[in-house]
Amino acid sequence: QVQLQESGPGLVKSSxxxxxxxxxxxxxxxxxxxxxxxxxxxxxxxxxxxxxxSGNTFYNPSLKSRVTISxxxxxxxxxxxxxxxxxxxxxxxxxxxxxxxxxRWFDPWGQGSLVTVSS
Amino acid sequence: xxxxxxxxxxxxxxxxxxxxxxxGSSSNIGKNYVSWYxxxxxxxPKLLIYDNDERPSGIPDRFSGSxxxxxxxxxxxxxxxxxxxxxxxGTWDSSLSANWVFGGGTKLTVL
Numbered sequence: 001q002v003q004l005q006e007s008g009p010g011l012v013k014s015s016x017x018x019x020x021x022x023x024x025x026x027x028x029x030x031x032x033x034x035x036x037x038x039x040x041x042x043x044x045x046x047x048x049x050x051x052x053x054s055g056n057t058f059y060n061p062s063l064k065s066r067v068t069i070s071x072x073x074x075x076x077x078x079x080x081x082x083x084x085x086x087x088x089x090x091x092x093x094x095x096x097x098x099x100x101x102x103x104r105w106f107d108p109w110g111q112g113s114l115v116t117v118s119s
Numbered sequence: 120x121x122x123x124x125x126x127x128x129x130x131x132x133x134x135x136x137x138x139x140x141x142x143g144s145s146s147n148i149g150k151n152y153v154s155w156y157x158x159x160x161x162x163x164p165k166l167l168i169y170d171n172d173e174r175p176s177g178i179p180d181r182f183s184g185s186x187x188x189x190x191x192x193x194x195x196x197x198x199x200x201x202x203x204x205x206x207x208x209g210t211w212d213s214s215l216s217a218n219w220v221f222g223g224g225t226k227l228t229v230l
Contacts, residue, residue: 035219044121045156045164045207047219061216094163103219104211105154107166107175 002027004095004110012089014119018082022095022110029053029076033098035106036069036080038091046091050103051078058103085117122147123208123222130228135198139225141191141208147220151211153191155184158224159204167206168193195227203229 008020022034036048049059051069059067063082071078082089092114096106124142131137141153153171156164166175168184171191183194191208208222 044224045209045221047209047221050219058217060218062218104152105166105169106156106164106209107169109163109165112163 002097002108004097004108006093006095006110006113008113008115010114011116011118012085014086014117015084018080018085018089018093018115018117020080020093020095020113020115022078022080024076024078024097029071029073029078032100033103034071034078035096035098035103037094037096037106037109038089039094039112040088040091048080048082048093050098087117087119089115090117091115121223122212122220123210125206125208125222125225127223128226128228130230131198132230133198133200136194136196137198137227138195139193139206139208139227141193141222143189143191143210143220145189146214147189147210147212148186148191149189150213153184153186153208153210155182155191155193156207156209157202157204158207164207198229200229203227 003025005023012018030053033050035050051057066083068081092112094112096109155168158164171186172184181196185192205224207224212220
């Protein structure tokens with residue numbers, strides 16, 4: 001079955017760029033939408049954005065000015081960059097598959113990657 | 120403040136039934152499919168229900184979903200202690216600021 005695994009630094013300095021990669025195994029990244037979702041400690045879920053395997057993207061309007069999601073089909077990976085981070089960006093970041101014909105659900109999810117923004 | 124409104128907590132005894140509501144508007148639940156997620160603390164969320172009332176393979180039929188107008192409901196029958204978790208609803212919001220939105224989450228306690 002398809003499995004997702006996030007990777008990247010667990011500590012990022014304030015004002016710098018957070019970078020994470022999600023590696024998809026057990027299946028192809030093609031023909032699906034793929035999302036990033038985050039969860040601040042003790043809080044709920046916030047969708048960051050999605051990318052279609054062809055490269056089309058759609059972002060949360062509240063984060064759009066700072067976010068870039070990209071895909072590398074040759075490596076079966078997609079990535080997240082969040083610029084100019086602050087303490088408010090401290091969260092567990094999840095990657096998830098988002099549907100085939102449209103991004104209607106999230107399944108499966110990666111285990112999550114805690115990113116702490118330090119001053 | 121979440122776009123989708125869920126009760127902060129619900130509780131019931133083992134073996135009983137519980138429902139969790141998710142209230143939205145005409146631009147989100149009223150227009151798009153709803154999905155539900157179970158998150159045991161310290162783990163990643165898991166898809167329970169998609170397209171309002173469909174269960175992925177491997178999800179027991181104790182879990183059910185429904186939608187009416189601008190509200191959706193998750194039902195869990197035959198409660199087990201392992202069902203203690205946080206539950207989130209989610210859907211696409213087709214307003215001017217198009218966006219995927221989640222409810223604030225509901226903590227289920229099995230007494």
